[in-house]
Amino acid sequence: MGFTAAQYQATINEINVNLSKIDSGLERVRQVVNKQLEKDPLLGPALKMAFNKIVDLTAKGVEKIQSALKAAAIPLVMNRHEDTWLKLRGQADGVATTLAAQLNKYDTSWKGIAGGAYHKGVGQQPAAAGAITTKATSIAAACTSIRNAAYVFYLALGTALASLLVAFLTASTVAGPIGAAVTFVIAIAVALLGLLLNLGAAEKSLQGASGGGTALPGNHWPPATTT
Numbered sequence: 700m701g702f703t704a705a706q707y708q709a710t711i712n713e714i715n716v717n718l719s720k721i722d723s724g725l726e727r728v729r730q731v732v733n734k735q736l737e738k739d740p741l742l743g744p745a746l747k748m749a750f751n752k753i754v755d756l757t758a759k760g761v762e763k764i765q766s767a768l769k770a771a772a773i774p775l776v777m778n779r780h781e782d783t784w785l786k787l788r789g790q791a792d793g794v795a796t797t798l799a800a801q802l803n804k805y806d807t808s809w810k811g812i813a814g815g816a817y818h819k820g821v822g823q824q825p826a827a828a829g830a831i832t833t834k835a836t837s838i839a840a841a842c843t844s845i846r847n848a849a850y851v852f853y854l855a856l857g858t859a860l861a862s863l864l865v866a867f868l869t870a871s872t873v874a875g876p877i878g879a880a881v882t883f884v885i886a887i888a889v890a891l892l893g894l895l896l897n898l899g900a901a902e903k904s905l906q907g908a909s910g911g912g913t914a915l916p917g918n919h920w921p922p923a924t925t926t
Contacts, residue, residue, distance in 0.1 A: 702850050704778055711771050714764065714857045717864055721761055724867030728753060728876045735873060749873045756880035757863070763887050764856050771853065777846035781839050788835035795828035823921035837908030841901050848897035855890035859883050 732750045736743055802822060859882075866879030 702847075702854075704775055707774060707850055707853070710853055710857050711768070714768065714853070714860060717857070717860045718761060718764065720864055721757065724864050725754060725757065728867050728870055728873065731870045731876070732873055746873055749877050753873070753876050753880045756877075756884050760859070760863070760880075760883045760887050763891070764860060767853070767856060767891075770849075774846045774849035774853070777842045777849070781842040781846065784835045784839035784842060788832050788839060791828050791831040791835055795825045795832060798828060799825040821921070827921050834908055838905060841905035841908055844901035844904065845898060848894055848901060851897075852890050852894040855893075856887060859886035859890070862886075 729750065732746050735746055798821070802825065863879050863883040866875050870876045
């Protein structure tokens with residue numbers, strides 16, 4: 700996903716700023732409602748009900764966003780874990796390549812009992828290092844999936860909140876804000892569902908990749924000596 704940690708942090712900052720503007724947005728809607736009441740007092744009960752619904756829906760959505768912001772650091776943590784596992788993958792891959800080259804080098808020059816013992820003792824080392832490379836790759840990919848799922852989630856929250864504010868601050872009747880409030884709550888629910896689905900898949904991948912040593916030759920690290 701072409702989205703940097705700096706861009707993500709800017710998104711979180713924008714969400715916090717927009718949350719601080721919600722009260723101003725609702726005040727704007729209240730002023731619109733009052734103007735409509737001046738024109739047609741008979742609409743009083745309906746307008747009051749509509750305004751209360753807007754306030755209620757907005758409060759529910761804002762509460763969800765504020766709760767989600769408590770975990771806003773997770774994508775940045777996953778980003779760091781991804782970097783760590785990618786470095787480990789590179790190191791393990793280098794070890795596997797070096798060991799394989801050494802085995803090939805002595806394959807024709809070291810014969811007899813000593814050569815056989817050497818190959819028996821350390822011959823599986825490249826495969827073991829390669830297994831670590833595979834695990835590190837899988838774990839890094841799972842970290843990436845978790846990070847990206849969270850990025851998409853918080854971007855969706857930011858977009859929903861920004862759209863709600865625009866509707867509030869540019870309202871000329873109560874119809875626009877109430878429609879925007881409904882859309883706001885639905886957008887948050889959809890974003891949360893998408894996050895849960897993506898995290899479920901990533902969690903399975905991470906659990907599988909970080910399991911025991913079954914990918915190693917003989918299910919354990921091979922001996923590092925010729926004895």
